[in-house]
Amino acid sequence: xxxxxxxxxxxxxxxxxxxxxxxxxxxxxxxxxxxxxxxxxxxxxxxxxxxxxxxxxxxxxxxxxxxxxxxxxxxxxxxxxxxxxxxxxxxxxxxxxxxxxxxxxxxxxxxxxxxxxxxxxxxxxxxxxxxxxxxxxxxxxxxxxxxxxxxxxxxxxxxxxxxxxxxxxxxxxxxxxxxxxxxxxxxxxxxxxxxxxxxxxxxxxxxxxxxxxxxxxxxxxxxxxxxxxxxxxxxxxxxxxxxxxxxxxxxxxxxxxxxxxxxxxxxxxxxxxxxxxxxxxxxxxxxxxxxxxxxxxxxxxxxxxxxxxxxxxxxxxxxxxxxxxxxxx
Numbered sequence: 001x002x003x004x005x006x007x008x009x010x011x012x013x014x015x016x017x018x019x020x021x022x023x024x025x026x027x028x029x030x031x032x033x034x035x036x037x038x039x040x041x042x043x044x045x046x047x048x049x050x051x052x053x054x055x056x057x058x059x060x061x062x063x064x065x066x067x068x069x070x071x072x073x074x075x076x077x078x079x080x081x082x083x084x085x086x087x088x089x090x091x092x093x094x095x096x097x098x099x100x101x102x103x104x105x106x107x108x109x110x111x112x113x114x115x116x117x118x119x120x121x122x123x124x125x126x127x128x129x130x131x132x133x134x135x136x137x138x139x140x141x142x143x144x145x146x147x148x149x150x151x152x153x154x155x156x157x158x159x160x161x162x163x164x165x166x167x168x169x170x171x172x173x174x175x176x177x178x179x180x181x182x183x184x185x186x187x188x189x190x191x192x193x194x195x196x197x198x199x200x201x202x203x204x205x206x207x208x209x210x211x212x213x214x215x216x217x218x219x220x221x222x223x224x225x226x227x228x229x230x231x232x233x234x235x236x237x238x239x240x241x242x243x244x245x246x247x248x249x250x251x252x253x254x255x256x257x258x259x260x261x262x263x264x265x266x267x268x269x270x271x272x273x274x275x276x277x278x279x280x281x282x283x284x285x286x287x288x289x290x291x292x293x294x295x296x297x298x299x300x301x302x303x304x305x306x307x308x309x310x311x312x313x314x315x316x317x318x319x320x321x322x323x324x325x326x327x328x329x
Contacts, residue, residue, distance in 0.1 A: 003033045004052060007315045008059055012066075015150060015314070020066035028062040031055065064161055071154050078151060085147030086155060089138040097134035101126045112186060121182035124174035125205075128167055128241045129278070132248045135163060136270040139249055143256035144263055153253045160249030168242040172209060180206040204234050232295040233288045240281070240299045247306040248274060254313035277302045 012025045032055030039051035078086075104126035105119045139156050184200050204212055212235050219228045252270050255261075261269075280302040288295050 004036050004055070005029050005032050005059065007311060008056075008063075010315050011311065012063065015154070016063075016066055017070050020070050024062050024066045024069075025059075028059050032059060064158075067154055067158055067161075071151075071158050079149075081145070081147050082149055082152045085142045085152055089142035089156070092141050093134045093138035095134075096137045097127075097130045100130035100133055104129055118182060118185060121178040121185075124170055124178045127170055128244070131163055131167065132245050132277070133271075133274050135160060135245055136248050136252055136274045137267055139252045139256075140261075140266040140270040141263055143253065144261055144266060148256060153257070156249055157246075157253060160246040163245035163249075164243050167245060168239075171238045171242055176202075176206045176208050204231050229288050229295055230285075233284055233299055236296045237281070237284065237299045240303050243303050244277065244281075247303045247310065248277065250310040251306045251313075254310045258313060273306070277306060280305075 009025070009029055012021055012029075016025060032052075035051040035055055036048065039047040042048075101123060105122045108122060109116070109119060135156075139160075142152060142156065180200075180202055183206070187200050202211075204215060207215060216228070216231060216235060219231055251273060252266070255269060256266060281299070284295070284298040287293070287298055291298075
C-alpha cells in the first residue's frame, strides 16, 4: 500500500528548511498517513476520501504557515539582487494590475455611456481578472539571473497565497455590494420614476456566500435543471477564481527553475499560461449547457491542471542551478 503525501513530502524536502520540516510538516504528514490507514481499515471508500481531503487541506495550511516562517527568517539574509528583484516585481505587479483594471472597468462604462465616477463600483469585479495577469508578469520579470533563488521563490509563493486570500474576501464582501450598488444607480438612470415598494432584486453575483447557497437550495427544490447548472457554475467559479492567483504563481515558479530563461521568454510563457487559463475558465459557460459534467468539475478544471503541473514540475529534477555568487573584488 502506497502511503499518501509522498510527492508533497518530496516537495517540502526540496523547498522548506529542515527546522520547518521537523517541527511542522513531518507531524502533519504523519497525521495524514495515520488517518488514511485508519480510514482504510473501516472498508468505506467515503471515509477514505474524507480522510484524504481533510489531511491534504491540513497539509496545505501547514505548508503555508511553514512557508511564512521560512520567509520571515530568510528576509534578513536576502542578497542585494534578491531585494532589487522583489522591489522591481512589486512595481511591475502594481503597474500591470492598475492598467488592466482600468481597461476592464472602462469597457462596460463605454457600452453603458455611464459617468466615470461609477468606475469605483466596477473595480472589485475587475480585480479577479487583472490580479493573476499582474502577478504572472511580475513573477516572470523577477525570477531570472541572480534573483532566481529559493528565498525569492518562496516570497512570491506567499504573495500568491495572500492574493488568493484577498480574492476570496473580495468575492465575499466587496463584489456583491459594489455590483448591487452599480445596478441600482444604472437602473435609476434608466427608470427616472422607480417604485420604492419594489426594490431591485439581487442576482447570484450580488449575494454573499451564505445567501448564494440558500438561493441554490431553493433552485434545487424547484428542480430547474438548466438554470440550476448555470447558477452553480457562477457560484463555484467564484471559489475557483479565488484560488487562481496562487496556482498561476506556483506554476510559473516551477517553470522558472526548469531552465535558464530570459525576461522576455519567461514573460511570454506567463502571459500564454494566463490567457490559456482564462480561455478554459470562460469556456465553462458554454460547456455547462452541452455536457453532463458537474459544474463544480468544469470550473475547477483549469486550476486543477495548473496546480498538478506545478506540483509535477516542482517534484521533478531541476535542470537549472541557482545563479553563482558574484566575484569578490
